[in-house]
Amino acid sequence: MPLHGIDFTSAPTKRKGIxxxxxxxxxxxxxxxxxxxLHDFDAFERWLRRPGxxxxxxxxxFSFPREVIEHLGxxxxxxxxxxxxxxxxxAELRTAFKAFCDx
Numbered sequence: 001m002p003l004h005g006i007d008f009t010s011a012p013t014k015r016k017g018i019x020x021x022x023x024x025x026x027x028x029x030x031x032x033x034x035x036x037x038l039h040d041f042d043a044f045e046r047w048l049r050r051p052g053x054x055x056x057x058x059x060x061x062f063s064f065p066r067e068v069i070e071h072l073g074x075x076x077x078x079x080x081x082x083x084x085x086x087x088x089x090x091a092e093l094r095t096a097f098k099a100f101c102d103x
Contacts, residue, residue, distance in 0.1 A: 001025075001053055001054060001055055002023075002024060002033075002054040003022065003023050003024065003054070003055050003056075003057070004022050004054060004056045005020070005021040005056075005059070006020050006057065006059065007020075007021075007059045008044075008058055009059060012039050012040050012041060012043075012044065013039065017038050017039040018038040020047065021034075021035055022034040022035070068097075068100055069081065071100050072100060
């Protein structure tokens with residue numbers, strides 16, 4: 001079965017696309033068979049519709065960078081962080097992120 005590792009760490013652009021490493025596993029030997037760089041969501045959606053079966057491992061951004069969390073004084077534990085973000089208005093979040101970027 002084909003294996004794919006998908007690095008989806010940001011919105012895809014020409015500068016930083018979605019990187020996909022493909023390979024196969026034969027016993028305990030993993031062989032890289034290809035690399036792809038997708039520059040937009042349409043290309044990624046087309047890629048996801050490829051015939052299977054195949055197995056994908058996705059590196060997705062589930063949180064904020066630690067530096068941002070610490071700078072803003074937010075909790076570092078996931079449940080408390082989510083509660084803090086959910087309790088903030090959109091305007092408050094924009095102001096906080098702008099302050100971080102301007103620092």
